[in-house]
Amino acid sequence: MLIDSVIIVVLRETLEAAFLLSLLLAMTHFLGMTAPRFRAAVLLGLGGAILFDVTLHAVFDWFGGIGYELANAIVQLLIYCAILAILGLLMRGRRARHRTQTPLRWLMAATVALAITREGAEILQYFSSLTGQTGAISDAITGAIIGAGVGFSAGTLFYYLQLTLGPTRALRTAAILLTLVGGGMCAQATLLLIQADWLPEQAPLWNSSGWLPESSPLGQLLYALIGYEATPSPLVVGIWLASIAIALLVALACRRHAAVNTAAP
Numbered sequence: 391m392l393i394d395s396v397i398i399v400v401l402r403e404t405l406e407a408a409f410l411l412s413l414l415l416a417m418t419h420f421l422g423m424t425a426p427r428f429r430a431a432v433l434l435g436l437g438g439a440i441l442f443d444v445t446l447h448a449v450f451d452w453f454g455g456i457g458y459e460l461a462n463a464i465v466q467l468l469i470y471c472a473i474l475a476i477l478g479l480l481m482r483g484r485r486a487r488h489r490t491q492t493p494l495r496w497l498m499a500a501t502v503a504l505a506i507t508r509e510g511a512e513i514l515q516y517f518s519s520l521t522g523q524t525g526a527i528s529d530a531i532t533g534a535i536i537g538a539g540v541g542f543s544a545g546t547l548f549y550y551l552q553l554t555l556g557p558t559r560a561l562r563t564a565a566i567l568l569t570l571v572g573g574g575m576c577a578q579a580t581l582l583l584i585q586a587d588w589l590p591e592q593a594p595l596w597n598s599s600g601w602l603p604e605s606s607p608l609g610q611l612l613y614a615l616i617g618y619e620a621t622p623s624p625l626v627v628g629i630w631l632a633s634i635a636i637a638l639l640v641a642l643a644c645r646r647h648a649a650v651n652t653a654a655p
Contacts, residue, residue: 392526396533397540398605399516403509404538406614408545410505410571414498416552417480417564423491431499435506442507443514456586463586465508466579470633472501473572474640480565481644544611567615569637574617576633580626581619594621 415428442449442461449457476497479490513534520526552560583589599620603609612618619626 392520393529393533396516396520396530397537398610400513400534400537401541402610402613403512404541405544405610407502407505407509408542409548409614411502412545412549412552413564413567413571414502416549416560418495418498419553420557420560421491421494423495427495427499428502431502432506435503436510438503438507439510439514442511443518446511446515446518453586456588459582459586460588462508462511463579463582465504466575466582469501469504469508470572470575470579472497472504473568473575474637476501477565477568477572477637477641478644480561481641482647565641569634569641570616572637573630573634574613574615577617577619577622577626577630580629584623584625589625592623592625595624595627597621 411428411432417423446458449461451457453460476494479494479497482490517530517534520530552563555563580589584591597620602612602618602620604613604618604620609618609620617630622630
């Protein structure tokens, strides 16, 4: 049914944005930071999504018809770069925390704006494809309400679950989850570049759709968390692992640098 596909699409995109937003909100709570203009970031992201949808036909024509894939991949990689910077600042220790609050706020706001731009554009593009179908409007509205409601409810629940962990454990968990989210962003960007024929297409390493379909609730959750793909190619898996390794190296290097500065007289 159409309504089922609408729920799946909206839930997947909403869950990814809500998960990232709740993760960053919990971080600001435990860091004792003032709100990093998340409301403005959300509005900016919605505006970016609408602008992207309005100019979609022109974007599609870029680079010989692969402009959409390239633009989407660039947004994913920008989010990954912002996550790397957030992890680096987060690992600099308490002594440097008062100096890093301003850049952290801006980086978090930029991450939220980029994520909502991407997820919102995906939803608007999907709705545009439903134009002209019989009964599409009512099914789209109903499916969007259900999908968005479940996605934001899950994000809210995740936020309050983080608050029960305590500062040290919550920040450590946030760093791990941000690393996984960054890996998922790079994996999704890789898939887009494969679709654009900028990267080679390969046979999948495995097929887990039989026991964990991407459309299942757990599959949607893993997609939001790590960019879960039921049939990933060796290239996608390799880039996912490499992006996580890079994030860990950045975090460890910044933590070591902070430890050296703390030990210095």
